[in-house]
Structure formats: structure tokens, C-alpha cells
Amino acid sequence: MAEKLVILGAGGHGRALIELLRELGGIEPVGLVDATPALPEMLGLPVLGDESVLPGLRRAGVGLACIAIGDAAARLAAAERLAALGFGFPPLVHPAAIRARSATVGEGSVVLPRAVLGAAARVGRFCIVNTGAILEHDVVVEEGAHCAPGCVLPGGVRVGARALVGAGAACRPYVTIGAGAVVGTGAAVTEDVPPGAVVGGVPARPLGQAPAPGAV
Numbered sequence: 001m002a003e004k005l006v007i008l009g010a011g012g013h014g015r016a017l018i019e020l021l022r023e024l025g026g027i028e029p030v031g032l033v034d035a036t037p038a039l040p041e042m043l044g045l046p047v048l049g050d051e052s053v054l055p056g057l058r059r060a061g062v063g064l065a066c067i068a069i070g071d072a073a074a075r076l077a078a079a080e081r082l083a084a085l086g087f088g089f090p091p092l093v094h095p096a097a098i099r100a101r102s103a104t105v106g107e108g109s110v111v112l113p114r115a116v117l118g119a120a121a122r123v124g125r126f127c128i129v130n131t132g133a134i135l136e137h138d139v140v141v142e143e144g145a146h147c148a149p150g151c152v153l154p155g156g157v158r159v160g161a162r163a164l165v166g167a168g169a170a171c172r173p174y175v176t177i178g179a180g181a182v183v184g185t186g187a188a189v190t191e192d193v194p195p196g197a198v199v200g201g202v203p204a205r206p207l208g209q210a211p212a213p214g215a216v
């Protein structure tokens with residue numbers, strides 16, 4: 001029998017995860033939970049209410065959850081709350097992603113279609129590897145980080161915890177992107193990015209401090 005799963009977060013990323021789960025099979029999504037549910041359903045799945053419904057879902061046999069929240073700090077905080085209620089977080093890898101046998105994906109992380117995980121790539125817990133992102137051999141992505149659509153991380157790049165590598169950004173091999181840093185869309189990162197920095201452009205240069213949660 002398929003294990004039952006609830007999705008926390010009824011926004012755009014939630015929609016992407018519904019599609020992922022339907023392609024994956026073997027796990028039955030029962031609905032979505034959201035702090036401020038705007039609509040009664042999403043792509044045919046019910047929006048069940050806010051987090052107050054979660055204990056009842058656990059009692060009803062829903063044992064799995066995935067967190068569809070783009071902001072890294074909010075995603076990790078939500079994971080702690082749901083773990084305390086006893087939910088488990090399977091890594092979810094879309095069947096149209098390409099994963100080397102030696103690549104690993106941590107609990108609660110999601111890998112979307114056409115993403116590539118090369119040899120010995122390591123994706124930590126509660127990360128997002130978005131559509132078409134390329135993580136080459138030996139790339140390390142730490143807890144809560146987000147590799148946005150189409151970014152290119154060549155061999156040996158390290159993405160620190162909660163960092164965001166923006167859509168279409170590319171990096172030089174073996175650079176380190178510090179914890180909580182943001183790499184803007186389309187940037188070309190040629191040297192290490194300090195923790196918490198915001199960089200953009202070609203070549204990437206500092207743009208300021210990390211934006212407020214949810215702003216990117």
C-alpha cells in the first residue's frame with residue numbers, strides 16, 4: 001500500500017511537488033497544508049487547512065511530509081516542527097532527473113525534472129535542486145540550500161547551508177558559496193562567495209546584503 005504524504009506549502013513550489021509525486025508514484029499525496037490557505041484545492045488535491053490539522057493527519061496514518069517552502073530558514077524551521085510530530089521526509093527525486101549511482105540526496109530534499117546529479121555529488125537535507133540544475137561530480141550542497149532552475153555547478157563546487165544559487169547562474173569549478181549567500185540570476189561566479197553575501201553579474205560582484213526572507 002502506498003505511504004501517505006502531506007505537502008506543507010500551497011504555493012508554486014507546492015504545485016511542482018504535486019507533479020513530482022504523481023510522476024514518481026508509490027507515495028500517495030493526501031493534500032496540502034498552508035499557514036494562509038488561499039484556495040480550497042490545488043491541482044485536484046485538497047488544501048486541508050493550517051498546521052493545526054497536522055496532529056490529526058498523523059493519527060489518521062499520514063506518516064510522510066514534504067516541505068514546499070522556498071525560503072530556506074522557514075523550510076528548515078517547518079521541518080523541525082513536523083519532525084516533532086513524527087513525520088518522516090523522504091528524498092523526492094523526479095524520474096526525469098539524472099542521478100549518478102554514487103550521488104546522494106538527503107532527507108526532505110527534492111530534485112526536479114531534468115536536473116543532473118553527477119558522480120559523488122552530495123545533496124544535504126531539505127535542499128531544492130530545481131528544474132534543469134546541473135550539479136557535476138563531487139559537488140556538495142549543504143542543508144537547506146537551493147540550486148535554482150538551470151544553474152550550473154561544475155566539479156567540486158560547494159554550496160553552503162541555506163544558500164541560493166539563482167536561476168541560470170554558473171560557477172567556476174571548486175568555488176565555495178558561503179552559508180546563507182545569494183547568487184543572483186544569470187551570475188558567473190569566478191571566486192568564493194563569503195557567507196551571507198549577495199552577488200550578481202558577469203563576473204559576479206557584491207550587490208549588498210542578503211534580502212529579507214521570502215524576497216527572492
Ligand SMILES: CC(=O)SCCNC(=O)CCNC(=O)[C@H](O)C(C)(C)COP(=O)(O)OP(=O)(O)OC[C@H]1O[C@@H](n2cnc3c(N)ncnc32)[C@H](O)[C@@H]1OP(=O)(O)O
Binds near residue numbers: 166184187216
Ligand atoms: C522555480 C523558481 O522560480 S525558483 C526561483 C529562484 N530564484 C532566483 O533565481 C532569484 C534570485 N534572486 C535574484 O537574482 C535577485 O535579483 C537578487 C537576490 C540578486 C537581488 O534581489 P534584491 O535584493 O531584491 O535586489 P534589487 O532587485 O532591489 O536590485 C538591487 C540591484 O542589484 C541589481 N541586480 C538584481 N539582480 C541582479 C542580478 N541577478 N544580476 C545583476 N544585477 C542584479 C539590480 O539591477 C539593482 O541594481 P541598481 O541598484 O543599480 O538599480
